[in-house]
Amino acid sequence: MPAELEKPDQCLLADETSLNESTLNYYRQIPLAVHKLLATCRKDSCFDHVNATPIPSLESVSEILHQARRILFPGYFSPTMLDSVNLEYRLGQATTELFEKLSRQVLLSIQHECMRYNQPCSRCMQLSHETGLRFIETLPGLREILGTDTRAAMDGDPAAKSHDEAIFSYPGLFAITVYRMAHVLHGLAVPLLPRIMTEYAHSMTGIDIHPGAKIGESFFIDHGTGVVIGETTEIGNRVRIYQGVTLGALSLPRDEIDRFRNLKRHPTIEDDVIIYSNASILGNPVIGARSIIGGNVWITEDVPPDTKVLLKVPELVYIGNNKP
């Protein structure tokens, strides 16, 4: 090869080497950074999960929720068509898979909790299968109550075109579906998993329902972003709420928080109540049956049944040439 043709190659090589050399200098400093990172791990001020049991996986929880939804609304979210001939086979297969995946995550959750309290986990495997089966057995009941929620969406929203539209696309119905599943597992005393489930729905919908809340049938949440329903809330049948509604706790001084961890500190909403957007009901008042709570209202005390609570029309200040 003639000498003059080698030059570009050499130049290129030289450039690359100097680049590599410079880059390598940065790489060489990584071990020191990692060493410092490991040093901080040993302090009490950080959190790690080293030398520990494996933990529930967010991906698996998401798979479980979508698998369960395919069973609860058969045919709506399946890539393949369902017909009455293959229905039992497919539903059986899907339910078995759900049992397996759910039992596995329940096992990891229980083992994690045992480890946290330094307790042996002798019955963990059996308990997780037991829980998985109990959950499967609630599916028929869940289907029925989700049927009432679906009809409530259609009945409560003038923009709803069909039940199918609600099932396909309403975030409120998705959040309620996930909450109802998480509530079952919460009732079966499964740690961690129920909250991971409702926070998944929170992330997808902006609707934050604690798994511990008790909610009756025909529940409808319209739009939903910003809704918060606290741990000890109780909601009756045929209740309708809108975006931004908070059913929350009253403020607590920092030193009293531990004392309130297991008390009822959220509202009770009786049957047929409607709560409009951005209303906040705080503490544990009772909102009586058939009452209507207007938008932006801030309530901390009981409301009798059959009552409308509205903000007094605020005095508005108009500035401009055309004051009314």
Place this chain on the structure above:
Amino acid sequence: MPAELEKPDQCLLADETSLNESTLNYYRQIPLAVHKLLATCRKDSCFDHVNATPIPSLESVSEILHQARRILFPGYFSPTMLDSVNLEYRLGQATTELFEKLSRQVLLSIQHECMRYNQPCSRCMQLSHETGLRFIETLPGLREILGTDTRAAMDGDPAAKSHDEAIFSYPGLFAITVYRMAHVLHGLAVPLLPRIMTEYAHSMTGIDIHPGAKIGESFFIDHGTGVVIGETTEIGNRVRIYQGVTLGALSLPRDEIDRFRNLKRHPTIEDDVIIYSNASILGNPVIGARSIIGGNVWITEDVPPDTKVLLKVPELVYIGNNKP
């Protein structure tokens, strides 16, 4: 093999069998649960989609939206670089793929609707191709109006560093992009799909715009979480709104909801209006051009043009040693 070496294997086998036996007992109870689940399917109280046409797929809708966005903002969301030499080829290929994917989901949506009304679907295939093409033909117009929206983001937000930052990362611009596409399909009378699209954007951004709303050019939504824009809302040009703004319907008694399904029940916002965070405008008042609606205001009546509407400064209660 000597007999004493077989023992451990047998023990292991025995252990595994006993474990399996316990586990199998749970598995054995699954068919009964599935049987009960199938039994409830036959009640009127549940929803299923069995013996039905295949349905639109949420994954496909998401793919369509991202594919269309790559076409509407060429080069911004593509893994490969675009240059003027390969642009026509790549855009042509991307547009053809969009046509195919969209036509397919339109077909599924129309077939689903035909089935719901027990109507034959003889022209479904042709209609879906027709719709796919009409949509493709609106892309140049969509590019232009989205250009005005992009400039509105830069002009309306002091934190915006560049148009590119808005295109890359502003949730308001993403929600408006999806809404404008869904609105085209809504105008072409496609069932189901437009709402699935805007609910996808709602899930990603917390911004809930009904595909039926009419929105002019240079529209800017800042932050956006909690925004609700109802089905029959009309918004003029150069309007700016902030997080938590509701353009919604007034409350309806349960027995009147059906009567209102096709009436105008949401506000009209004229040109150059600004609406600050968490304001609610309900029913169908007209907010006159160039008016400014302050934060947290709750309005149900007309506002003349060139008007500022502010809450009277609320009387605050200060508790503490340092009252002002």
Place this chain on the structure above:
Amino acid sequence: MPAELEKPDQCLLADETSLNESTLNYYRQIPLAVHKLLATCRKDSCFDHVNATPIPSLESVSEILHQARRILFPGYFSPTMLDSVNLEYRLGQATTELFEKLSRQVLLSIQHECMRYNQPCSRCMQLSHETGLRFIETLPGLREILGTDTRAAMDGDPAAKSHDEAIFSYPGLFAITVYRMAHVLHGLAVPLLPRIMTEYAHSMTGIDIHPGAKIGESFFIDHGTGVVIGETTEIGNRVRIYQGVTLGALSLPRDEIDRFRNLKRHPTIEDDVIIYSNASILGNPVIGARSIIGGNVWITEDVPPDTKVLLKVPELVYIGNNKP
């Protein structure tokens, strides 16, 4: 092959051809639509990124954030178990990968910015490695401050069952984790990337924290949907805020927006302040240490330390048989 067997094939072929012919007619119109789309690309009214450098990828940014979170909370989000034997090896490998992925996206961001100002990018590669390393070096500090945020979540929420529950599932902690990383890169003057990061967290949580905000240790956001924290906000230590809280800018006339781009236009929140749900603090007032801001309050002026600010109980209008 006997003649009568060919017929079905021919019929099928005929059907397919006629279908194809109709379909092909639609395909034939696509090039015209693409041509029109290309024509609009040349107008000033649209945005494209053609003949440009490659750009940061949203997928890569998401990978970087999750990789960094696995390092900051070792063992919590890993599919494989960590033990003290493999910890250094795994952490070293994960950190090296993070350095590589982050440096790459920083490079793309810097190149994009250079191109925008038509400036040469001679030190881009070195600068991006430098930035990647500086970021890695902040990881120990980030672990420590995130430890204080994790304890603040447990201490501030009566519904919290354990630190692990907060780490696994609290959206507020996720948003703060992402913000703290983005704030480091913002401090290193990386363009584009920090905002893409916080908008990713915004999309997942409904919590919108600008990377430029300054936030002290032990910060807790409960529920979080709708929270907005603006670019020039300053927050002290041990501050607690709830869903829907806005720390935002006051309204600006359109012609003054550019003038305000680099001024402090957001609030200062001193140590130990609590701000309840849907409160808005706008402009740049100072909220004094240990003060409590009640829900739905709208503040634009300074609040002295040790002060409670509450809305005067609104006059409610009760309608019904059972007025209290």
